[in-house]
Amino acid sequence: MSAGSFYYSLCFQSLFLFCITLILLVPFASFTATIITRNSVQNERDEVALTAFKSKIVYDPQGVLSSWNESRHFCEWEGIKCGRRHRRVTVVHLTSKGLSGSLSPYLGNLSFLRKLILYNNSIQGEIPREFGRLFRLKSLSLFNNSFIGEIPANLSHCSRLKILSIGHNKLVGKIPPEFVSLHKLKELGLHRNNLTGGIPHILGNLTSLEVISISYNAFGGNIPDSLGRLRKLWFLSLSANNLMGTVPPSLYNLSLLSTFSVSQNQLHGVLPSNLGLTLPNLQSFLISFNLFSGSIPISLSNASKVELVDMSVNYLSGKLSIDFGGMQHLVKVMVHTNNLGSGEIDEMKFINSLANCSNLGTLSIAANRIRGVLPNSIANLSTKLQYLELAENQLYGSISPVIGNLVSLNILDMFKNQFTGTIPIEIGKLQNLHVMSLGNNQLSGEIPVSLGNLSLLTKLNLQNNKLSGVIPSSLGNLKQLSLLNLSQNDLSGTIPEQIFNMPFLSISLNFAQNHLIGSIPSTIGSLKILSEFDVSDNNLSGKIPNEISLCSNLEYLYLEGNFFHGAIPQSLSPLRGIRQLDLSRNNLSGQIPKFLETLPLEKLNLSFNGFEGEVPMKGIFTNASAISIVGNDIKLCGGIAKLQLPKCLNNDPKKDKVSSLFKILIPTASVVLGLIMISSFIFCWLKKRGKEQVFESLLEKSLLKVSYEMLLKGTDGFSPTHFVGAGSIGSVYKGILDQNGAIIAVKVLNLQHQGASKSFMAECKALRNIRHRNIVKVITSCSSIDFQGNDFKAIVYEFMVNGSLENCSIGVKGTIGYAAPEYGLGNEISTNGDVYSFGILLLEIVTRKKPTDVMFKGDFNLHSFARMALLDRVMDIVDPMLINEEIVATNHRMRQALYDSREECLISMVRIGVACSVESPQDRMNISRVVHELQSVRKLLLQPTTGLNVQRRQ
Known part of the structure; x- marks a missing residue:
């Protein structure tokens, strides 16, 4: 090609x-x-x-x-x-x-x-x-x-x-x-x-x-x-x-x-005998508050991964024969409020197998029929054990001194059993104890002085035993105590004054049904938040102390069955919260005071005293079924018809003459006094009106009338060089008024911001009536139209040369421990900083630990302490006094319902506190979210518990 x-x-x-x-x-x-x-x-x-x-x-x-x-x-x-x-x-x-x-x-x-x-x-x-x-x-x-x-x-x-x-x-x-x-x-x-x-x-x-x-x-x-x-x-x-x-x-x-988890339903039936074999991966088994019956399967011993067992408040029965030895992850065992018990003498033998459960924190077998002695092997339980609840069973024998080995205990509840012997002094070693209830047993001997070492104790209940001797003054060391109940014992001697030096004693102080002598110390006035004081059925004497009136929160006062004498002191009239007052079976005398009509009493017992004179007819005295005045001889008269008392008669001729004279003098004096008062009123009104007219005239003259044009000129057209700062709904400029050369601060409202107009009206209204040296003086206001035809609103203040608060907190802005970390770096005050402080405060309330506690060192602080607990042990760090309010329900089932509700609320509060106090400001929970969360907590806490009945003396 x-x-x-x-x-x-x-x-x-x-x-x-x-x-x-x-x-x-x-x-x-x-x-x-x-x-x-x-x-x-x-x-x-x-x-x-x-x-x-x-x-x-x-x-x-x-x-x-x-x-x-x-x-x-x-x-x-x-x-x-x-x-x-x-x-x-x-x-x-x-x-x-x-x-x-x-x-x-x-x-x-x-x-x-x-x-x-x-x-x-x-x-x-x-x-x-x-x-x-x-x-x-x-x-x-x-x-x-x-x-x-x-x-x-x-x-x-x-x-x-x-x-x-x-x-x-x-x-x-x-x-x-x-x-x-x-x-x-x-x-x-x-x-x-x-x-x-x-x-x-x-x-x-x-x-x-x-x-x-x-x-x-x-x-x-x-x-x-x-x-x-x-x-x-x-x-x-x-x-x-x-x-x-x-x-x-x-x-x-x-x-x-x-x-x-199937708790809080109405399910019934028995648990399968092979439960622990068919569910080998079980960690949480929760069936509380149902109607389950039958025995607890022995096969549960094979569920070696179990951490939480809650079968409380059911109708389970039989012997608790589970061998817990293989459950090394066990944290909680709650089988209270059932019908457990077989009557055999070794029903507490299961305690031996719990020795291998090194993580055990809660053991609650209360409100059952379990019989037997408390074995010495209880000393081998986990050193992490915080809640030991054995109440309302048929346990007997003495409380072994080895119980002092459970050094982490927060709650020790042995209420309503058949324990005998003395309270071991070794209990004084339980330095973390918050609640101790040994009431309704047959304990004898003296109250150990060593109980005064339990400085964290908030509730001590030793009622209805056979305790003797005097009340040890060392109990005055329990500064955190909110409830002390030593009633129904054989205690003697006087009430130690040290008892009244407990500032948090708020629920009850009860020494009823003992053999106490002497008078009520005047230092009772220190118990300003006490709700109930009961010394009934003792041998106390003297007069009712005036200082009781200082107990401003008092609702229940029981002094009956003693040798108090004299009149009911007028000083009790400030007790505006009192609901029940029992002064019966004493040697009180005089007239029934009129001030009792004004108190919000629901029950009043004055029977078997020496009262005389007219019975009041208002307030509590209008309800014959709410008061008792029997046994006051025949010296009382008057009152409502249902009391069937004789009418009050006046047979003294001298008194009749005096009465007639008063009938003449009182109306005459009233007329004269009325004329004097009316004349004085008219004179003062005329004088004041004259001053007000002068003031109003001066005020009208003092308020400058300014226009948009005047403010525009005085601030050089609202120039950036005159800009002072910005607020949530407006900006502030420095300016000068032409009329008098006054230096002013002009707050120009951004009317596009929602609520700005309302804010303008509210601020004008408020500042018009307020005068204070720490509040910037308002000169005038301006509501006009700008040169573009838009609405214009501004408030004119006297200019303060010292600037704002933000430019004054040198150094860290806040209290150590509560101030946000960024303040230490010189950052300005911010909402996020306030949220941090709130979070720390919330954690302090729940845990009762201050951010400056000696336990917090280096990077370990209150926030990290609470954050780590959020995983699975929040209740380990919560202040036990927040979850163990002394409530006696119709049965243990109802009591547990309230306990569970509080526990969930406290967990939520810790979570909120942790979310608010994280180190990074932008990661903290928003305050509106905080409010939303706390409202949910409040709603949960206030949910009614069906059948719950808080027991009060009626």
Whole structure:
């Protein structure tokens, strides 16, 4: 082939390849352009959805959404994550930010969204049905907000959903039956809502489920047997749901279960004998407050991973024969308030096996029928044991001195048994003891002086024993004591004055039914917060001390059955909280004082004394069934008809003459006095009116009238050089008034800010009437129109050259331990700093440990102390006096209900305190969230306990 032909052929082939390439590339380029255009549109769609979400948030205290603006791509906004390929939103994660508002339905357009996590906020409204379009969604976490309405059935379209956590809201209605299609669901969290309609059997079809947490609702009905098909389930919590019937046997065969909780329902039946064999992974077994009967299975001994066993408040019976030796992780054993006991003499033998449980912190077998002696092996229990509750059983014998080895004990409750012998002096070694109740036994001998060493003791109950001797003055060392009950013993001697030097004695001081002599020391007036004082049925004498009136919180005062004499002192009239007063069976005399009519008494007993004269007819005296005045001979008269007393007669002629004279003189004197008073009033009114007119005239003259133009000129057009600072609703400028050359501060309100107009009116109204040397003087105000036709409002103050408080706290701004860490670096005062201080204070209240305690050194402080306890031992650090209020319920079952409620509240308070006191200011819980959380705590604490009856002396 010639060179020309070859060249021609090569050109033709190149041209052919170019054409082919062009033909192929044109549609590809068109396709690529289409994809780019589509992605651009979808990206814009994501941005619109996020912007719509932001618009529905009305309160953002931490400013987390301030980054959501056009200055950066939406994938870089705080809390947002996008995919690498398509730059589409895949995660929205904004937890514990204090956000308030509602959720925009436009979030349903985030078609690539895999996780929507907004827990621990204050978001309200309904969960948008549009979320059903999020077909790629795997995790929806909205728990601990304020959502209302029903659970959207559309969520069943989210077929890839693995986690649905919407507990701790206000949702109502049923679990949608459409959820049967959520085959990939692993975690279902619906606890603490108002859901009803029973637990649907369709949950048994969701075989991927690992966690079911639906406690504290109102489902009702039975536990469906279909749940026994969930072979992957390891967490099951159905507590507090009004459930009835029995537990399906199939549930006891879920071998992966580690948490089994059905407490606070109405379930009945017996526990399977092979319980510990079929549930080998069990860690928490919670069936309290139900109707279970039968014996506790011995096979539970095989559950070697168990940490918490709570079978309290049921009808379990028989001998407690579990060998706890293999349960080395055991922390709590609570079987109180049952019918346990067989009558055998070795029923306390199980104590021996607990010696291997080195983590045991609570052992409660109270309110059963367990009989036997307290073995010496109790000394081998864990040194971590804090709660030992043996009350209301049939235990007998002496209390062994080895009990002094349990040095970590906070609560020692042996109330209402048959213990004999003396109180061992070794109890004085229990330096961490907060509550000791040995009442209603048969203990004898003297009260050990060593009890005065228990400096943390808040409650001491030794009532109804056979204790003798004097009350040891060393008890005055118990400065934390809030209750002291030594009643119904054989104590003698006088009441030591040291007893009245306990500043926290608030619940009760009870020495009734002993053989005490002498008078009530005047130092009783030191007990300013005492609620009940009972020294009835002793041999006390003297007069009722006037100092009792200083006990301003006193509600119950029982002095009956002594040898008190004299009149009822007038000084008792300030007792404005008194409800029950019993002064019967004494040697009191004189008239019944009129001030008793004004006190809020519910019961008054004055019987068997020497009172005389007229019985009052108002207040408590109008209710014949609430008072008792029998046994006062025949010297009383008058009163209401139901008392059937004779009328008060006046037979003294001299008194009749005096009475007649008074009938003449009193009206005459009244008229004269009235004329004098009226004349004085008119004179003073005229004089005052004249002064007020002069003052008002001067005030009108003193208030300058200023216009917008004058203020604009005086501040050089509100120039930045005159700018002083900014507040929450406006800005402050320094200026000069032309009229008098006065230097002023002008507060210009930002009327776009919500509530600014109201603030203007309120501030004007308040400052118009306030005069104080520490409050900046208001010169005048201005409500006008600016040169653009907009409303203008400003307040004009006298300018203070010293600046604001923020420019004055040199050094650390706050008390050591309570001040936020950033203040030590010179940071300005901030709301976050206040939140830190509040968190520390809250932790101090709950733990009773100051941030400056000697135990806190280096990086170990009160915050870290509480944070570490949050994992699983909050109640180990809580001040026991907060959870052991002396309450006697109709039975132990009711008492435990209140105890559990308080425990949950205290755990929540520690969590709030820790969240508020983290080191990083921006990570601290928002104060609005704090309020929301504390309101939830308060609601929980105030929940009524059915049948609870706090016992008071009637």
